[in-house]
Amino acid sequence: MILNHESTILEWQAAMEENTTTSRELTLSFLKRIAAYDKQGLSINAICEINPDAIAIAEALDRERTVSGSRGPLHGIPVLIKDNIATGDRMHTSAGALALADSYASADSFVAARLRDAGAVILGKTNLTEWANFMSDHMPNGYSSRGGQVQNPYGPGIFDVGGSSSGSAAAMAAGFAVAAIGTETSGSILYPSVQNSLVGIKPTVGLISRSGIIPISHTQDTAGPMTRTVSDAAIVLGALTGVDVNDPATGKSDGCGHSDYRPFLDNNGLRGARIGVIRSRFQAECDTDEIQLFEAAIAQLKAAGATLIDSVTIPTENATWGRSVLLHEFKSGVNAYLKTLPASSPIRTLQDVIEFNRAHEEQALRYGQSLLESSEQTSGTLTEPAYLQDLLYNLDMSQASGIDAVVKEHSLDALLFPGCTGDEIAARAGYPSITVPAGYTGTGKPFGIMFTGLAFHEHVLIRLAYAYEQASRLRIAPKLTS
Numbered sequence: 001m002i003l004n005h006e007s008t009i010l011e012w013q014a015a016m017e018e019n020t021t022t023s024r025e026l027t028l029s030f031l032k033r034i035a036a037y038d039k040q041g042l043s044i045n046a047i048c049e050i051n052p053d054a055i056a057i058a059e060a061l062d063r064e065r066t067v068s069g070s071r072g073p074l075h076g077i078p079v080l081i082k083d084n085i086a087t088g089d090r091m092h093t094s095a096g097a098l099a100l101a102d103s104y105a106s107a108d109s110f111v112a113a114r115l116r117d118a119g120a121v122i123l124g125k126t127n128l129t130e131w132a133n134f135m136s137d138h139m140p141n142g143y144s145s146r147g148g149q150v151q152n153p154y155g156p157g158i159f160d161v162g163g164s165s166s167g168s169a170a171a172m173a174a175g176f177a178v179a180a181i182g183t184e185t186s187g188s189i190l191y192p193s194v195q196n197s198l199v200g201i202k203p204t205v206g207l208i209s210r211s212g213i214i215p216i217s218h219t220q221d222t223a224g225p226m227t228r229t230v231s232d233a234a235i236v237l238g239a240l241t242g243v244d245v246n247d248p249a250t251g252k253s254d255g256c257g258h259s260d261y262r263p264f265l266d267n268n269g270l271r272g273a274r275i276g277v278i279r280s281r282f283q284a285e286c287d288t289d290e291i292q293l294f295e296a297a298i299a300q301l302k303a304a305g306a307t308l309i310d311s312v313t314i315p316t317e318n319a320t321w322g323r324s325v326l327l328h329e330f331k332s333g334v335n336a337y338l339k340t341l342p343a344s345s346p347i348r349t350l351q352d353v354i355e356f357n358r359a360h361e362e363q364a365l366r367y368g369q370s371l372l373e374s375s376e377q378t379s380g381t382l383t384e385p386a387y388l389q390d391l392l393y394n395l396d397m398s399q400a401s402g403i404d405a406v407v408k409e410h411s412l413d414a415l416l417f418p419g420c421t422g423d424e425i426a427a428r429a430g431y432p433s434i435t436v437p438a439g440y441t442g443t444g445k446p447f448g449i450m451f452t453g454l455a456f457h458e459h460v461l462i463r464l465a466y467a468y469e470q471a472s473r474l475r476i477a478p479k480l481t482s
Helices: 009-017 023-037 054-068 110-117 166-174 190-195 230-240 248-253 288-303 324-339 350-359 370-376 385-410 423-429 458-472
Strands: 047-050 078-082 121-126 179-184 199-202 222-227 274-278 307-312 414-418 433-440 446-452
Touching: 009 023, 009 230, 023 047, 023 054, 023 078, 023 121, 047 166, 054 121, 078 110, 078 166, 110 121, 110 230, 121 166, 166 179, 166 190, 166 222, 179 190, 179 230, 190 199, 190 433, 190 446, 199 230, 199 423, 199 458, 222 230, 230 433, 230 458, 274 385, 288 307, 288 414, 288 433, 288 446, 288 458, 307 385, 324 350, 324 370, 324 385, 350 370, 385 414, 385 423, 414 458, 433 458, 446 458
Parallel strands: 078 121, 078 179, 274 307, 274 414
Antiparallel strands: 047 121, 179 222, 199 222, 199 433, 414 446, 433 446
């Protein structure tokens, strides 16, 4: 087998076990590819920082493999992580903000620590929509004042790269690492995954610890894998799970998550599955080509043995969702995160960020900071009646009166959406979703489908997505020119 930048985690593991390659060689090959394509040619601009210790870490892991064996499937595998995920090393953690461009985290986030424990090589940090797309009403997806504009490898300057995990998505599509980590509050893993023809998993809130991740909303935030295959996403997801005393939300995952999701990779996983097809206003967001691709995906699911209950309706799908919860939780969460930075950091509060941006307006406020300013107007104590009422509304309308209701009514294993059009209701519920490539429009724009399920049903979604992926095999790598 000839291995290249599209090869999977298990294929690279087999090669390293057979001594036909090493983690050092693999790391160097991705660095070479980043050098050729990220800032040159198409100027994808997905990478904002390279880990200066990456090669040394790879060499150490090669030595460890020789002396004591492999730690598991991620041993020696280069992984990229989004630049709002803290690393207690020589890389910055900035959320794409100039205000934090010189900021070093005090310690690894739980996610970074889990990756290191699994033997992964953290190759670098990926660019993102600044402050995870919670800075301005007018900021384009993939732009940050620190990192600039990320481009979609399938159509730079033509197709939206998606936000806010745009750098992780573009990097994976372009073949800059074996796997990447994104974060999501509402659509920030799922949308860029669809736009870049990737598998993206937005886990149940609480399955993966958020400690050490620059936050937006403690009720909706989560990290998750972004990869080129379902099997790779399943491997990475398993490595990241676990209860963390620094994130109370993970306590509810005890006994519900898995440290290895590979047993759910079943070619026949669609047989007997009951999937509710969501159309109504969600399909209205798609163009003619995308609707045709969605119909083809439905036909493929049926051919693989699934029962499709067509045109089911989420009772609350037309609910009006406001931003009150996010605006209130952002100030509280960001102030708490900034407090953990070293004492030498001049940025300690959200107000400090706002004032820094005003003092550097030309570079930092190209698209304004309306969301930062609106959030700063809240108390930061989460005591406002409007916040509490909206929080309770969101939970009921998305969970019991929403997704739970339609799943129970039709005895469903999952809901199926065209693209990631239902990401908002699943995000507010804190429920898991997974995207899978489902073809390309006539202009070459990637399209995907999304499965959404109940809390901690990642194993169910992985089973369905893997069976569909193996039956369809529609993903095609973008053609890059230097």
